[in-house]
Amino acid sequence: MLTIVIINGPNLNMLGKREVGIYGGKTLDDINLEIKENADALHVETEYFQSNSESDIVSFIHECNGRVDGIMINAGAFTHYSYALRDAIASITVPVIEVHISNIYKREEFRHKSVIAPVCIGQICGFGARGYILALKSLLNESTYNLWPQQKNKSRKKRKFLVISGPNFNLLGDRNIAIYGQGIKLENIHEQLNDVAGNLDIEVEYYQFNHEGDIIDNLQKSTDLYDGIIINAGALAHYSYSLRSAIGTTLLPCIEVFLTNIHKREKFRHQSVISAVCLGSINGFGAKSYVLALDALESLTNTKVKGA
Amino acid sequence: MNIRWSKIAKNSNDILLASNDGFDSVEMSIDYLVNMSEEEFLFQKNLMREKNIFCETCNCLLPKTVKVAEDGFNIYIWIDYLKKAAIRASGIGCKRFVWSEGLARLLPEDDDSGYANEQVIQFIYMTCELLKHYKIELLIEPLSQKQTNYINNIQEVKQLIDIISKDNFASALSINNLSKIGFEENDFEKFSNIINHIYLDDSKESLTSNYSQIFMKLKKVNYKQLFSLPNSANKKKLEYYKEIFNNL
Numbered sequence: 001m002l003t004i005v006i007i008n009g010p011n012l013n014m015l016g017k018r019e020v021g022i023y024g025g026k027t028l029d030d031i032n033l034e035i036k037e038n039a040d041a042l043h044v045e046t047e048y049f050q051s052n053s054e055s056d057i058v059s060f061i062h063e064c065n066g067r068v069d070g071i072m073i074n075a076g077a078f079t080h081y082s083y084a085l086r087d088a089i090a091s092i093t094v095p096v097i098e099v100h101i102s103n104i105y106k107r108e109e110f111r112h113k114s115v116i117a118p119v120c121i122g123q124i125c126g127f128g129a130r131g132y133i134l135a136l137k138s139l140l141n142e143s144t145y146n147l148w149p150q151q152k153n154k155s156r157k158k159r160k161f162l163v164i165s166g167p168n169f170n171l172l173g174d175r176n177i178a179i180y181g182q183g184i185k186l187e188n189i190h191e192q193l194n195d196v197a198g199n200l201d202i203e204v205e206y207y208q209f210n211h212e213g214d215i216i217d218n219l220q221k222s223t224d225l226y227d228g229i230i231i232n233a234g235a236l237a238h239y240s241y242s243l244r245s246a247i248g249t250t251l252l253p254c255i256e257v258f259l260t261n262i263h264k265r266e267k268f269r270h271q272s273v274i275s276a277v278c279l280g281s282i283n284g285f286g287a288k289s290y291v292l293a294l295d296a297l298e299s300l301t302n303t304k305v306k307g308a
Numbered sequence: 309m310n311i312r313w314s315k316i317a318k319n320s321n322d323i324l325l326a327s328n329d330g331f332d333s334v335e336m337s338i339d340y341l342v343n344m345s346e347e348e349f350l351f352q353k354n355l356m357r358e359k360n361i362f363c364e365t366c367n368c369l370l371p372k373t374v375k376v377a378e379d380g381f382n383i384y385i386w387i388d389y390l391k392k393a394a395i396r397a398s399g400i401g402c403k404r405f406v407w408s409e410g411l412a413r414l415l416p417e418d419d420d421s422g423y424a425n426e427q428v429i430q431f432i433y434m435t436c437e438l439l440k441h442y443k444i445e446l447l448i449e450p451l452s453q454k455q456t457n458y459i460n461n462i463q464e465v466k467q468l469i470d471i472i473s474k475d476n477f478a479s480a481l482s483i484n485n486l487s488k489i490g491f492e493e494n495d496f497e498k499f500s501n502i503i504n505h506i507y508l509d510d511s512k513e514s515l516t517s518n519y520s521q522i523f524m525k526l527k528k529v530n531y532k533q534l535f536s537l538p539n540s541a542n543k544k545k546l547e548y549y550k551e552i553f554n555n556l
Contacts, residue, residue, distance in 0.1 A: 021374040024385035025343075107380035128385035227437075248426050251433035251472075253383070276423070279384045300387060303394075303441035 001045050002069040004136060006035060008050040009057060009076035015101075022102045024128050031129040038133045042140060054078055058088040065092040072097045072135040079104075079114045090119040097135040100125035105275030112271065117263030122289070126255075126280020127296050134292045138285050159227040159301055160203040161294065163193065164218065166234035167210040172259075179260055181286060189287040196291050200298050212240055219246040228297040229254040230290060237272040248277040253300060255293040258283035309532050311553070313546055314364055316539040320352055327359035329543035334361060335536050337368040338393045338405065353400055362401030364534060365505065366393065369407040369435075369446075376431045377415045377424035377458075387434050398442040404534075405439060406480045406505060408449040410456030417457075428458065429471060436474035447480040447505050452488035461489045462499050469502060480505035483522060493525065500529035508549060509538045523553045 008028060011018065016027035026034075032048050039046045047068070051057050057078070064071055071094055078085050079098070089096050096119070103126030104111040117123050122138065124131045165186060168175065173185040190206045197204040205226070209215045215236070222229060229252050236243050237256065247254050254277065261284030262269040275281050280296065282289045315326050317334035326334045334356075341363075344352065356362055370376070370386060390405075397405070407413070415424045436446050448468065450461050459465055465479045479502045481491070496503070506526070508519070535553075537545060 019380075020371060021376075021378055021386075022380040022382055024382060025371060025389065101385075102380050102382055103384075126382065126384055128382060128388065130384065130388070248430070251430045253387075253434060277426070296384070300384060300391075301438075303391065303438065 001043060002139070003045045003047065003067075004039065004070045004072065004139060005047045005049065005064050005068045006032065006132060007057060007060065007071060007073040007075075008048075009074060009078045010052040010054075011076050012074060013050050013052070022107070024101065026129055031132065034129050035132045035136065039136060042136065044136065044140070046136075054082055054084055058084055061085075061088040061092060064094055066094075068094055070095050070097070070139040072099050072132060072139075073116070073120075074099045074101065074132075075116055079116055080110055081115060083115060086116045086119055089116055095139065096120045097138055098123040098125075099131045099135045101128050101131060102126065103275065103278070103280050105272065105281060114263060117261065120261070120284070122261050122282070122284020123263065124280070124282050124292065126278070130296055130299055131280070134282070134296055137295065138288055138292055158201065158203050159298070160205065160225065161197075161228045161230060161297055162218075162222050162226040163190075163204055163206045163230045163290065163294075164215055165189075165206075165208040165232045166215060166236045167212075168234055169208050169232065170210065179265070181259075184287060189290055192287050193290055193294060196294055200294070202294075202298055204294065212236055212243060216242060216246040219243075219250050223250050223252060226252060227301050228252055230257055230293040230297065231255070231274070231278075232257045232259065232290070233272075233274060235269075237274050238268055239273060241273055244274045244277055247274055253297060254278045255296055256281045256283075257289040257293045259286050259289055260284060311532055312364065312534045313537070313550065314534055315537045315541045315546075316367070317363075318539055320355055322539065323352065323355055323361060324359065325542070327361040329541075329546055331361065331537075331546060333364035333401070333534075335365040335367055335406075336363050338366045338390070338397070339368055339371050341366060341396050342389060342393050344396075349396055356400055363397065364401060365404050365406060365536060366397050366402050367406045367408060369405055369409065370412045372409070372411070374412055376413055376428050377419070381427060381431075383427075383431055383434065386431070387438055390435055391438055394439055394442040394444055398444060402442075402444055404445040404447050404480075404505060405435075406447045406449060408451070408480065408482070408507075410451045413458045414456050415458050425458075429468075432468070432477070433472050433474070436472060436477045440474065440476045443476075445476040445478055445504060446474075447478050449480040449482060449507075450485075450489045450491075452485060454488070462491055462495055462502075466499060466502060478502045478504040480507065482507040482509070483519070484509050486522075496522075496525040496531075497529050500531065503531070504533045505536065506531075506534070507536050507538075519549070519552055520556065524556050527553075527556055 098120040256278040282292050312332040314333040314335050315331050
């Protein structure tokens with residue numbers, strides 16, 4: 001059985017009381033309970049650690065090395081300046097996922113930079129408690145997709161999601177293989193999404209465009225056709241304000257994904273101009289970034305949930 | 309559908325009182341509904357069933373300190389919150405959520421980019437999209453400029469309805485606020501198709517004659533929705549309003 005550790009940093013013990021518009025009304029105990037329920041269903045063991053002290057977190061990370069199978073960390077404000085934390089993460093061999101409850105790219109500028117991002121596998125932000133569950137799933141392998149049971153929703157037509165990949169993704173598998181991987185083609189990602197969509201009783205439509213205008217045309221037509229959007233805008237994410245406006249005007253829930261950990265790459269890739277109009281961002285998990293985004297959108301728009 | 313009479317309820321005792329006083333339904337806050345434990349919710353649900361009363365309306369769309377237009381407002385979290393609310397609300401007969409809080413939609417003064425405005429519109433759109441699956445309408449109430457700087461009159465509500473383009477998005481009105489939002493006499497007729505909920509409250513000022521006139525206009529436009537009375541309203545007050553309305 002896998003053991004995953006959930007670390008929460010400073011002030012996260014105050015969840016439910018502070019800035020609820022941004023963090024929501026759930027307490028840390030509520031969130032931990034939600035993670036635990038999901039982890040149990042996925043046959044994963046979890047441990048929880050919260051501290052307001054940087055040194056305590058650093059020591060705990062050291063202590064996890066070799067003992068656990070994965071760590072998800074919401075380092076709170078330490079994210080933005082704690083090089084000690086960064087070094088602690090870099091010093092261990094356990095995979096670490098960075099999680100944020102809020103979409104840090106919608107907030108003050110100092111929060112846009114994460115000093116721990118380059119030493120983490122990837123980053124998930126903007127999905128509240130769901131972000132931890134996505135992180136948990138990101139640490140599992142593909143065969144566990146069928147462990148994501150969802151109720152079939154007979155009361156309405158199938159939800160349909162639009163998946164757009166931007167310029168150069170038609171070359172996936174052939175270009176920059178050190179970064180994007182070899183052999184994984186966009187078609188493979190689409191097949192993977194199809195499998196998950198079938199399991200979740202939803203539909204997914206895929207497009208890849210090299211032209212910014214084509215993406216915008218497609219987004220403009222999307223509002224009445226889809227229930228949500230997943231977009232991997234590639235390089236356009238870093239400068240296209242036209243794309244940003246087009247996403248904003250759809251009014252649909254949109255999630256930004258990147259195959260790679262953009263914070264490990266060239267500086268111009270660290271900023272995304274479309275993040276602020278997206279619910280959240282997922283980067284660094286390869287094809288799984290798309291799958292996690294689909295999971296987040298499915299969960300948000302699933303109107304037939306447990307307890308209904 | 310005929311006119312229904314509702315009152316604001318804050319607890320199970322209010323539900324009992326409303327039922328005994330002859331109200332058709334109660335109006336509860338979303339916050340109250342969401343924060344109840346499963347056991348408490350089932351108790352209230354059973355109580356309503358037993359007393360043959362339901363909760364046609366839920367108010368206070370978001371908790372008091374939440375501002376949709378603020379930087380970092382987490383749409384994912386709050387749509388999820390409203391989903392929980394909608395699941396429970398639809399189980400007790402709810403047909404409408406009312407957004408009457410000014411602070412929650414206050415736009416920052418320096419919203420030059422219009423980004424905050426976009427965020428509010430997206431939130432409304434996504435809320436309507438969610439609620440339609442539970443057959444619940446979202447109603448926004450125009451408020452005075454003292455209360456908020458966003459949606460200050462019925463014309464702005466209409467414009468917003470056109471932007472959102474959702475069948476389950478309409479307006480609520482407070483009779484006490486009409487002059488503050490510049491609501492004119494012929495607006496009842498002009499906007500009758502979007503006014504789906506009316507708050508009555510004469511606890512602060514005597515408006516008996518005004519109510520006769522207002523009810524007259526509402527009858528003229530064939531208003532057949534809901535009148536909601538404050539928490540303090542009792543049987544006597546309900547009969548008082550009903551008498552004015554029915555005798556016109």
